[in-house]
Amino acid sequence: MTDAIDAASSNEPGFAGFDPAPAPQPASAAAPTPYRVLARKYRPAHFGDLIGQEAMVRTLTNAFAAGRIPQAWMLTGVRGVGKTTTARILARALNYQTPDGQGAPTTDLSEFGVHCREIIEGRHIDVMEIDAASNNGVENIRQINDAVRYAPVSARYKVYIVDEVHMLSTGAFNAFLKTLEEPPPHAKFIFATTEIRKVPITVLSRCQRFDLRRVEADVLVEHLAGICRAEGVDAEQEALAAVARAAEGSVRDSLSILDQAIAHAAGRITLDEIRSMLGLADRARVIDLFESVMKGDIAAALGELRAQYDAGADPVVVLNDLAEFTHLVTRLKLVPEAVKDNSLAQAERVRGGDFAQRLSIRVLARTWQMLLKGIAEVKQADRPVMAAEMVLVRLAHAADLPTPDEALKMLRDGMGAVPAGNGGGNGGGMPRPPSGGGSTALAARPILASANPAPVPVARVAAAPAAIVASIEDVVALASQNRDITLKIALERDVRPVRFEPGRIEFSLAEGASRTLAQDLSRRLKEWTGQTWMVAVVNDEGGATLREQAAAAKDQRESDAAAHPSVKAVLERFPGARIVDVRDPRAIAAAENAASVPNEDEYLPDAEPLFDDAEPDFDGIDF
Incomplete structure (x- = not known):
């Protein structure tokens, strides 16, 4: 079945699973074909096979069409997004030649040329693949510098593919610079790395850089579905979505997981099989856990976590899924159109949208930050499940607390006590610990958002008294109340009182004081009290400043003590x-x-x- 698909695909341009293996021999003479993993069997052979890298493909296509081909490329990205594969395709494009001897560098590689099969399989004599992790010394680069001067044996260009180039030593990088800047016309260099920051800027400046992106989940799911059809494997769409999420944008990782899932399921691949194989938590149960935490129902949250743990879920994975769902709810709140994403499950669309309407951004941001910190703690803990339970306790406790702006709004609206569900009801105005009743973050938001809230008993209602200024201490208190910290500090540090009476203040200044202090104080007092004050600086020796008085009082208390x-x-x-x-x-x-x-x-x-x-x-x- 597989050989038939491979043979058929060799004449089908753009097939995302093209297999460059030789055509099958008759059954009587054929030896048993060794099994090849999906990541190798469906490795792209031309630019049309690459998925998720449209920007890079377009740039390279335009560059080849215009003849603007640089001497070196730098390919960077996370593992499994196609760096080495792209390097081989580039080598094939540079050396493309038809059997009749015609051809030029091109990105139209739908048909195999003279050198294509050997280049894709990594065995062409003029395309050297070098592992910089094990060939990272100056001597290795010196050998390349010596060999690059000689013309290619059969191809148009000598192509050097250096994988994990960041592993080269500093001396090796320096030895490479001259050759890389002015290579012979027949030599091209293609570098691949996952750690672009470790590559010296002197090397980067001599290369044309391409950042290969993580593949989007929906694109990856479609790719996996096509491979399943080619392999004759029946797989649920949600199972493939779980594989794509676990791969985190890496095509190679997704194919490796799919390969393992085919062997694990031994039949139809279901979501339950993927969860069992990878130790993932049930998506619906993660949403249930999120709801329990947001309600402050600690008992239900701990019970759900323990149930998932007993079913084989990793506590770190559960918290990661919880953080991912928190991000999804935040995204749905800010971008409601995201609910149309095909990679989302039905439960994520419906319940995620409901949470997005009921939870505030501040609550979601606080939950996200606490989860990030908690995940790191669980990874380092000797007992991960216990650490995860403590993270849920903190989350549920925080869900019962109002955000600072909500608490201020309650006080300004004349609410003497915080309503039940937002931490009230304990008599002291302080948030109470969650009791498991379920009336917290999820229940609080509609109360706050209500256009006509029900009347709430007011503990105290008193008119604000007029400001009384009878001493320099009262002036300092008035400055503190109006948040004028600069003036408050100046009054405490630089003012030596001489005379104080309603409407008139006289004082002398301490050394180093501002000469405009009197004018500033007069202006501010008029703003605060509505009255005109005469503030004057005199030459008489005043009393001690407030700061000196406080220091003397402190010394006296310590002496008495x-x-x-x-x-x-x-x-x-x-x-x-x-x-x-x-x-x-x-x-x-x-x-x-x-x-x-x-x-x-x-x-x-x-x-x-x-x-x-x-x-x-x-x-x-x-x-």
């Missing part, structure tokens, strides 16, 4: 111990009172941590 009998006992018991901070009980009480009253101009406090790492205080003193 050092005299405390308990502190004395500690310092004597632990030689070398010192007092590093003394908290003023009045300041602590004032801060607690201020924190209990929500202010729309203040930042929200951080979410309640899972674990409290703060050290206990000893009589208000930290050591």
Whole structure:
């Protein structure tokens, strides 16, 4: 069956599985044909066979048609996208010759010429393929420099294909430069590499560079379907889509996986067979896991992960699939037309579109970042499934928290408590841990997006009092409240108060202070209070600056603390111990009172941590 297909395909231009093997001999004289893997059997033989590289093919076709053929090419890309294959096709195009001795360099290679079969099979005497990983020394390049001077034996050009060229040593690259810049007219060089950054710029500047792209999933699925038809293999479309996703844009990887799947299934290739072979998670179950996490239902999420793990799924693969689905939902939210992508399964189209409407970009971005960090942790963990479970716990806990802008919006709208489902209901305004009830990120968005939200009980409603400015401390507080940090620092550091009364401030300046401080303060006070203030700088010696007063108060507190009998006992018991901070009980009480009253101009406090790492205080003193 296979030999018949290969023989038929030799007369069919553009067939993506052309087999350059000799025509089969009669059965009586033929020896058993050794099996060839799909990646070799369906290796492209001309530019029409290449898939996913249309830009490169068009450029090369135009260059050959115009006779603008450079002396060297640099082909780069990930593994399995066709770098070495393209190099062989280029060598064939350069040396194309018909049996009657006619022909010129061309990209029209639908029919085999005199040298084509030997070049494609890698055994032509004038086309040398060199593995730079094992021939990376100066001596190896010196041999090429010596041999390149001689004319080709039978072909039009001597072609040197150097694979993995980034493996050459620095000395080898330097030895190559002169020959590469001015090679003989009969010599061409084709380099292939997966690590383009490791190739010196001096080499890159002498080559025409082509970046081979990863093949799109839908193109890869179509290619695999054609090979299955040629091989007489029955395969589900979703199974081929799973193979294409696992290959990550590599044609060779996809053919290797397909080869393995044919042997594994021993019949019809189904999605379940692919999952079982590769340890993949069920796509629908990944979506179920995503929904449980977004609802904050930790119990269901952990149960689903453990079930997939028991079924043979790799925890890293499950989290990767979860991240991939998160990206898909984000893409569907930003580009709704992406739902028409043929490579998407029905469940991905329907449920992904539903999630895209219900989840905000901030929630999706936060989930993506946490998954990226979690995947790295799981890869390094001794117990991957446990690490994956902890990642899901973090995700579910975060799904129960409102984003900062949503929390601010709630406060500005007069909502004294966060609604249930967005972390409210615990009495303190702090997000609660997820309880498994399922009312979190997915349920919160419609509430926030509602045009006419239901009335919410208001904990406190109070008119904002007029600003009271009775001291220099009040002026500093006003600057801090209006986010004028520069003026606040100047007032604390450079102002020595002399006289303060409503509407008039007199002070002297500390050394190095700004000479425009008085004018700036007068202008800002008028903006903040609506009144005109007379601010003057006098020559009288003023009092201490606020920063000096704070330092003196701190020193006094430390001195008083050092005299405390308990502190004395500690310092004597632990030689070398010192007092590093003394908290003023009045300041602590004032801060607690201020924190209990929500202010729309203040930042929200951080979410309640899972674990409290703060050290206990000893009589208000930290050591």
